[in-house]
Amino acid sequence: AQRVTQPEKLLSVFKGAPVELKCNYSYSGSPELFWYVQYSRQRLQLLLRHISRESIKGFTADLNKGETSFHLKKPFAQEEDSAMYYCALSGSNTGKLIFGQGTTLQVKP
Amino acid sequence: GAVVSQHPSRVICKSGTSVKIECRSLDFQATTMFWYRQFPKQSLMLMATSNEGSKATYEQGVEKDKFLINHASLTLSTLTVTSAHPEDSSFYICSAPVAGGQETQYFGPGTRLLVL
Numbered sequence: 001a002q003r004v005t006q007p008e009k010l011l012s013v014f015k016g017a018p019v020e021l022k023c024n025y026s027y028s029g030s031p032e033l034f035w036y037v038q039y040s041r042q043r044l045q046l047l048l049r050h051i052s053r054e055s056i057k058g059f060t061a062d063l064n065k066g067e068t069s070f071h072l073k074k075p076f077a078q079e080e081d082s083a084m085y086y087c088a089l090s091g092s093n094t095g096k097l098i099f100g101q102g103t104t105l106q107v108k109p
Numbered sequence: 110g111a112v113v114s115q116h117p118s119r120v121i122c123k124s125g126t127s128v129k130i131e132c133r134s135l136d137f138q139a140t141t142m143f144w145y146r147q148f149p150k151q152s153l154m155l156m157a158t159s160n161e162g163s164k165a166t167y168e169q170g171v172e173k174d175k176f177l178i179n180h181a182s183l184t185l186s187t188l189t190v191t192s193a194h195p196e197d198s199s200f201y202i203c204s205a206p207v208a209g210g211q212e213t214q215y216f217g218p219g220t221r222l223l224v225l
Contacts, residue, residue: 044153044202044216086152095141095206097214099152 002027004089006100013077014108021072021103023061023087032090033063033070034097039083047072047085057081077107111137111207115217122193123225130188130220132159132203138183139205143214144176147200159186159203193224 003026013019025031035047048056050063050070061072070087087100112135122128132142140161145153157178158166165178175197177189186205190197200221204214 043218044204046213049213094158095214096143096155096158097153097204098155101152 002031002089002091002098004087004098004100006085006087006103008103009101010104010106012106012108015079016076019072019074019077019081019105019107021085021087021105023070023072023100025068025070025087025089027068027089027091029091033061034088034090035059035061035070035072036086036088036099037083038086044086077105079107079109081105082107111135111205111215113203113205113215113217115201115203115220117220118218119221119223121223121225124194125192127189127191128193128222130190130201130203130222132186132188132205132217134184134205134215137205137207139186139207140183142180142186142203142205144178144186144188145202145204147202147219149200153202156188159188161186190222193222195224198222198224 005024033050036044037047038044059074061070063070084102084104086102088097090097114133116131142159144156146156147153155168156171159178159180161180167173180186200219202219203217206214
């Protein structure tokens with residue numbers, strides 16, 4: 001079954017602390033993995049995707065096929081990073097996205 | 110970047126009435142659009158794929174007669190919630206990929222539906 005799991009509903013850290021938002025997936029094939037972010041009162045927007053291998057706003061995510069994980073990391077959290085983060089999976093070039101439950105990141109001053 | 114709009118942003122209706130929600134791609138054409146439903150503090154659940162010029166493809170468990178989807182043009186998809194009931198109250202979100210870029214979805218701001 002296709003599934004995306006984000007085990008943490010809420011992650012609270014202090015400004016400057018490292019952040020790791022966990023994401024595990026289940027998919028029989030080679031999926032595309034994404035992280036989407038939703039800031040307060042804004043629409044969902046793409047943060048990064050595994051095929052790009054890029055760093056956006058200091059965030060990185062590495063696809064680990066052995067562990068079927070795609071954890072999102074940032075070495076030093078900023079207050080403006082506070083938002084809801086969704087890990088998502090797309091397969092078979094359909095464009096359909098399967099979302100995880102989402103993790104609220106709260107960065108305290 | 111590409112922009113997707115939704116109208117209305119929120120709607121309140123009486124039980125038994127039908128509600129139409131529009132999703133528009135403002136500066137690009139979208140042969141495919143997606144409709145999601147989001148319950149409070151929960152994830153987005155894909156409801157259906159809207160295909161321009163053909164029938165929508167519904168996900169398992171989604172009633173196609175309940176949630177009518179029409180993709181009349183390359184920039185507009187509509188979702189009609191027919192004979193709405195309180196349990197249909199939710200946040201409905203559409204998305205569209207930029208043509209040729211199936212990997213990147215642009216999301217609308219969502220429509221809050223409240224059925225009394």
